[in-house]
Amino acid sequence: MKTRIPGTTGLLLAIPLFLASSPPTMAAPLDEQLATYRAQGAGAFEAKAGEKLWRSSLGKDAEGNDRSCVTCHTGDPKQAGKHPKTGKAIEPMAQSVNVQRFTDPAKVEKWFGRNCRQVLGRECTPQEKGNILTYLGSQ
Numbered sequence: 001m002k003t004r005i006p007g008t009t010g011l012l013l014a015i016p017l018f019l020a021s022s023p024p025t026m027a028a029p030l031d032e033q034l035a036t037y038r039a040q041g042a043g044a045f046e047a048k049a050g051e052k053l054w055r056s057s058l059g060k061d062a063e064g065n066d067r068s069c070v071t072c073h074t075g076d077p078k079q080a081g082k083h084p085k086t087g088k089a090i091e092p093m094a095q096s097v098n099v100q101r102f103t104d105p106a107k108v109e110k111w112f113g114r115n116c117r118q119v120l121g122r123e124c125t126p127q128e129k130g131n132i133l134t135y136l137g138s139q
């Protein structure tokens, strides 16, 4: 810091500044991801709207599985999911139990692309992606 504030006042000011400049490391990648979506034109994000889309079902696929995010990721983001076709385990989506989540923007985009096309039949919008990540990040 370039500004020098003498005495105790300086110290008292420096502590909150220090705390503010070092947020919990887990939150940072998610915030960056949300900032990217905002830069792409999204507005304020709503966890409720994200949860609604996350849980909504758009009918059955060819194998008779629900076309929904929760089919693979389960209704509880803190639980491990399972791919209905391959039976492969999917780590929990909630960052509170899985700190690896949403740390790699390329991975986030790859899977949003793939899963939104599969479930919704189209890409998710930046707004939808931000809403979903806000919901999952709040879990």
Ligand code: HEC
Pocket: 054, 068, 069, 070, 071, 072, 073, 083, 084, 090, 091, 100, 101, 102, 103, 104, 107, 108, 111, 112, 115, 116, 118, 119, 120, 132
């Ligand atoms: C057919 C199963 C399946 C469905 C349905 C599904 N996913 Fe996934 N999803 C996966 C798998 C497999 C991965 C990659 C493995 C992992 O990250 O644990 C993944 C990963 C992700 C990731 C990447 C997370 C990260 O750490 O970067 C996001 C985001 C995601 N899914 C969102 C969604 C959304 C949104 C929906 C609903 C529109 C959805 N998924 C539906 C199987 C599915």
